[in-house]
Amino acid sequence: MAGGYETVIGLECHVELSTATKMFCGCRNEFGAPPNTNVCPVCLGLPGSLPVPNERAIEYIVRIGLALDCEIAPRSVFHRKNYFYPDMPKNFQISQYDLPVCVNGHLDIEVDGEVRRVGITRVHMEEDTGKTTHGSASGRIHEADYALVDYNRAGVPLVEIVSEPDIRTPEEAGAYLRELRATLEALGVSDVRMEEGSLRCDANISTRRVGEEGFGVKVEIKNLNSIRSLERALRYEQERQRAALEAGETLVQETRHFDEDRGTTHTLRSKEEAFDYRYFPEPDLPPLEPDRAWVEALRASLPELPAAKRARYERELGLRPEPAVLLASSTVQAAFFEEAVALGADPVAAANWITQDLAGMLNKAKVELAEAKVTPRHVADVVRLVADGTISATGAKQALEVALETGEEIEAIVEARGLRQVTDTAALAAWVDEVIASNPGPVEQYRAGKQGVLGFLVGQVMKRSGGSADPRAVNELLRERLSGG
Amino acid sequence: MTEGRDLCDRSASELAELLRRGEASSVEVTRACLARMDALEPRLNAYLTRTDDLALEQAARADERIASGDAPAVAGIPLALKDVLSTRGVRTTCGSRILETYVPPFDCTPWARLSEAGSVLLGKTNCDEFAMGSSNENSAFGPVRNPWDLDRVPGGSSGGSAAAVAAGEAVWALGTDTGGSVRQPAALCGVVGLKPTYGLVSRYGLIAFASSLDTVGTFTRSVRDAAVLLQAIAGKDPMDATSLPDPVPDYLAALTGEVRGLRVGVITEAFGEGVQPAVAAGVRAAVDRLADLGADVGEVSLPHTDYALSAYYLIAPSEASSNLARYDGVRYGLRVEGRDSVEMMARTRGAGFGPEVKRRIMLGTYALSAGYYEAYYGQAQKVRTLIIRDYDAAFARYDVLVSPTSPTTAFRLGEKVDDPLAMYLSDVFTIPANLAGVPAISVPVGLDETGLPIGLQLTAPVLREDLLLRVADALERELALDLRCPAIAGQGQSGA
Ligand SMILES: [Zn+2]
Numbered sequence: 001m002a003g004g005y006e007t008v009i010g011l012e013c014h015v016e017l018s019t020a021t022k023m024f025c026g027c028r029n030e031f032g033a034p035p036n037t038n039v040c041p042v043c044l045g046l047p048g049s050l051p052v053p054n055e056r057a058i059e060y061i062v063r064i065g066l067a068l069d070c071e072i073a074p075r076s077v078f079h080r081k082n083y084f085y086p087d088m089p090k091n092f093q094i095s096q097y098d099l100p101v102c103v104n105g106h107l108d109i110e111v112d113g114e115v116r117r118v119g120i121t122r123v124h125m126e127e128d129t130g131k132t133t134h135g136s137a138s139g140r141i142h143e144a145d146y147a148l149v150d151y152n153r154a155g156v157p158l159v160e161i162v163s164e165p166d167i168r169t170p171e172e173a174g175a176y177l178r179e180l181r182a183t184l185e186a187l188g189v190s191d192v193r194m195e196e197g198s199l200r201c202d203a204n205i206s207t208r209r210v211g212e213e214g215f216g217v218k219v220e221i222k223n224l225n226s227i228r229s230l231e232r233a234l235r236y237e238q239e240r241q242r243a244a245l246e247a248g249e250t251l252v253q254e255t256r257h258f259d260e261d262r263g264t265t266h267t268l269r270s271k272e273e274a275f276d277y278r279y280f281p282e283p284d285l286p287p288l289e290p291d292r293a294w295v296e297a298l299r300a301s302l303p304e305l306p307a308a309k310r311a312r313y314e315r316e317l318g319l320r321p322e323p324a325v326l327l328a329s330s331t332v333q334a335a336f337f338e339e340a341v342a343l344g345a346d347p348v349a350a351a352n353w354i355t356q357d358l359a360g361m362l363n364k365a366k367v368e369l370a371e372a373k374v375t376p377r378h379v380a381d382v383v384r385l386v387a388d389g390t391i392s393a394t395g396a397k398q399a400l401e402v403a404l405e406t407g408e409e410i411e412a413i414v415e416a417r418g419l420r421q422v423t424d425t426a427a428l429a430a431w432v433d434e435v436i437a438s439n440p441g442p443v444e445q446y447r448a449g450k451q452g453v454l455g456f457l458v459g460q461v462m463k464r465s466g467g468s469a470d471p472r473a474v475n476e477l478l479r480e481r482l483s484g485g
Numbered sequence: 486m487t488e489g490r491d492l493c494d495r496s497a498s499e500l501a502e503l504l505r506r507g508e509a510s511s512v513e514v515t516r517a518c519l520a521r522m523d524a525l526e527p528r529l530n531a532y533l534t535r536t537d538d539l540a541l542e543q544a545a546r547a548d549e550r551i552a553s554g555d556a557p558a559v560a561g562i563p564l565a566l567k568d569v570l571s572t573r574g575v576r577t578t579c580g581s582r583i584l585e586t587y588v589p590p591f592d593c594t595p596w597a598r599l600s601e602a603g604s605v606l607l608g609k610t611n612c613d614e615f616a617m618g619s620s621n622e623n624s625a626f627g628p629v630r631n632p633w634d635l636d637r638v639p640g641g642s643s644g645g646s647a648a649a650v651a652a653g654e655a656v657w658a659l660g661t662d663t664g665g666s667v668r669q670p671a672a673l674c675g676v677v678g679l680k681p682t683y684g685l686v687s688r689y690g691l692i693a694f695a696s697s698l699d700t701v702g703t704f705t706r707s708v709r710d711a712a713v714l715l716q717a718i719a720g721k722d723p724m725d726a727t728s729l730p731d732p733v734p735d736y737l738a739a740l741t742g743e744v745r746g747l748r749v750g751v752i753t754e755a756f757g758e759g760v761q762p763a764v765a766a767g768v769r770a771a772v773d774r775l776a777d778l779g780a781d782v783g784e785v786s787l788p789h790t791d792y793a794l795s796a797y798y799l800i801a802p803s804e805a806s807s808n809l810a811r812y813d814g815v816r817y818g819l820r821v822e823g824r825d826s827v828e829m830m831a832r833t834r835g836a837g838f839g840p841e842v843k844r845r846i847m848l849g850t851y852a853l854s855a856g857y858y859e860a861y862y863g864q865a866q867k868v869r870t871l872i873i874r875d876y877d878a879a880f881a882r883y884d885v886l887v888s889p890t891s892p893t894t895a896f897r898l899g900e901k902v903d904d905p906l907a908m909y910l911s912d913v914f915t916i917p918a919n920l921a922g923v924p925a926i927s928v929p930v931g932l933d934e935t936g937l938p939i940g941l942q943l944t945a946p947v948l949r950e951d952l953l954l955r956v957a958d959a960l961e962r963e964l965a966l967d968l969r970c971p972a973i974a975g976q977g978q979s980g981a
Binding site: 044047048050053086091092147276280284285 | 570571577579584587589590591593688689690691692693695696697723724725726727803804806807810811813815816817826827830850853854855858862
């Protein structure tokens with residue numbers, strides 16, 4: 001720990017819930033509709049309109065609280081958070097203050113194979129604001145001569161999840177956000193798309209001497225649009241704070257903005273400029289008093305969460321931590337994997353195929369697994385055919401690529417493309433001899449004791465066979481010929 | 486009882502009977518009201534917007550419905566709405582410059598229910614700006630005058646509705662009551678004003694002043710009319726999360742005329758200093774008549790009444806400061822341009838709100854500020870709890886409580902405008918019911934020495950409107966007053 005300093009991080013995440021309708025009215029909750037089309041008197045804050053809570057949103061926040069092992073408050077209260085802003089129709093936001101729906105939970109994260117527990121202070125319910133676009137003839141913000149406001153997002157149910165300051169490194173912060181995202185995804189309560197803003201995160205970071213109990217001066221960082229941004233901003237800020245302390249400077253409590261292009265943070269507003277939100281209980285909404293039996297029924301119906309899934313994959317299926325973390329962090333991928341295993345695939349091999357080769361192919365093709373033509377059956381077949389020696393790993397990769405493109409069955413692809421592994425010595429011998437004849441240089445090097453060249457020669461044979469040769473047999477045959485020579 | 490009066494001066498129940506028997510039409514009654522408006526509005530200023538064409542159209546439709554024999558009790562009876570109640574397509578100003586041009590795209594629930602039942606809308610009545618006031622002098626569109634004496638205020642904030650009903654410019658009307666804004670003007674104009682239990686009538690579309698205190702109430706010429714009108718607007722509304730789910734009883738069935746054995750508690754604190762002797766005497770005399778009818782009359786103390794006014798003037802402005810934040814020139818209403826959005830909002834609000842509204846926004850903003858919240862808003866909420874306990878204790882011993890509605894009869898225009906505290910005291914007897922959420926009614930019990938109406942207030946436990954109506958109706962029958970305000974005299978247009 002450089003300079004004997006310790007970094008203390010806490011995260012405040014906002015999650016837009018994927019309910020069909022908004023928090024306090026019947027308008028549709030959807031991303032990307034034409035401006036001001038999903039609006040009504042309530043979410044426009046017209047005079048005389050009143051909010052009515054969306055029961056599904058309440059169910060979602062209780063599920064989130066239960067998944068984070070929170071206590072569900074027997075009575076929680078909505079408050080008004082008052083401040084003026086053009087994209088806030090009522091100039092107050094319905095939020096929660098001292099009596100949130102969920103308190104005292106935790107989320108376990110895994111970093112470098114080690115499990116750390118991060119406390120969850122509170123999870124509360126609020127409504128989102130609209131979106132403002134500034135415009136001008138010149139197109140520059142500071143010369144804006146008009147502003148356009150889209151209220152489609154106004155009133156979308158928003159859940160704020162506040163962590164304890166239990167995070168110690170930017171990497172842990174990244175792991176926390178990944179784990180939170182995976183948990184929310186498993187619950188099916190949000191799209192959790194950071195690029196669309198359905199998952200947003202602010203970070204609080206301070207620095208203290210190792211062993212110190214109290215906290216250093218807290219800095220809040222805003223504009224973190226991805227997990228990568230979060231980690232980058234925290235790394236920058238960690239260094240900035242340490243350098244300042246090293247230099248004997250005093251840090252100030254402030255809000256800083258992360259500049260994505262430069263990878264730096266700069267002052268947005270100081271503590272003195274902080275708003276006084278004049279919170280008071282929202283008189284238009286009765287307190288929330290969730291029925292205990294209902295809460296318990298929700299608890300019983302929670303899906304398997306990423307942490308439990310990860311543990312099960314490691315314990316029962318023998319997966320190493322890395323693929324287990326990867327698979328468990330995506331509901332779609334985990335379901336795909338489990339189906340392949342159910343179809344008889346060896347779990348370790350299937351996990352490797354899915355998290356490495358297939359993930360790479362999907363990434364390259366820019367296709368989501370959920371929409372891809374490739375199925376768990378394909379993976380199960382590939383694993384089985386490789387294991388029984390019918391195809392080589394190279395052939396398997398080719399077959400999977402074709403399956404991704406066409407959706408054809410693996411066995412059909414293998415037959416049509418001649419990917420069946422050739423173990424017939426006569427055929428192999430012909431390819432081996434051709435390679436030896438056409439690569440006199442490497443052959444000479446091998447004979448002079450350079451064992452490493454063998455791999456190159458095996459590759460040449462595989463290429464000549466169109467991937468159908470059994471690499472082990474090729475290897476043996478080459479050694480035999482070259483040493484026999 | 487009112488034979489020989491103009492159609493527009495009769496009670497809704499009497500008119501409903503005439504309509505049912507085909508002896509008058511809704512169009513005739515509506516024309517009578519419009520004619521009365523033509524005659525008196527230049528002096529009264531009770532209406533901010535008239536909807537003559539709409540009213541006649543609705544009246545014609547109501548007549549068809551009545552002729553078909555299947556019309557609700559309110560069908561065809563012309564109504565006025567206080568201009569804080571949203572009406573689709575009809576300008577709703579709240580008596581404020583900031584909403585001078587605002588036309589709501591939806592109806593408030595009470596009017597939606599009445600409209601569905603065949604009611605006829607005459608127009609939107611003048612009021613104190615955003616319902617903040619006790620004299621109607623805070624309207625941006627000029628004060629309303631009291632039809633009993635044009636130099637006097639009609640009370641507020643629902644002064645336009647009260648004056649319109651008193652003067653025959655409407656048969657009945659809706660107002661809103663946050664601290665007495667239905668009961669006090671009803672008392673000052675000599676009509677019946679009912680403030681229901683908080684949550685009995687939906688607030689959806691009522692443009693909020695103080696959300697935890699606001700109620701929609703009725704102005705009528707008789708207690709029976711109040712029962713009919715309340716029946717039509719009461720009951721759970723899915724658009725208002727604070728509206729009560731309880732089934733609505735049959736209020737007319739409560740009008741038995743029988744008060745024998747009913748326990749009536751006279752509130753000791755309501756006859757102290759500052760109460761006009763004629764008001765105290767008038768109310769006491771009415772209580773004696775209740776005793777004559779067999780009611781058990783006693784005295785009861787509400788010890789925390791003294792703190793109610795202070796608590797109210799912290800809670801109501803606090804909520805108002807937040808409720809009125811939305812008037813910023815961004816989406817609707819007045820906009821005064823500025824260099825940027827902050828300046829635009831500030832200029833819009835500076836130009837759009839009147840002095841009393843600004844005073845209360847500042848008061849409320851201050852009371853909610855960090856460091857002051859507990860001392861002001863927090864403390865006021867504790868007082869509210871104490872007041873609720875006062876009522877609980879009182880209602881353990883009495884079925885209904887009695888007090889004057891307002892300490893005085895109608896005061897002169899301009900008399901209290903420069904003294905907000907004196908003005909605030911006008912609501913000292915009405916405010917506690919709003920803080921506790923209990924129902925209360927003001928009924929006329931006579932005139933003072935200068936011929937101005939005196940109002941008696943009855944208060945009942947939550948959702949016991951039936952008790953209020955029963956006692957008020959019995960008293961009304963017993964007193965058999967035949968109140969006619971001087972402004973009506975010689976206004977015959979439709980004949981009788
Ligand atoms: Zn809406």
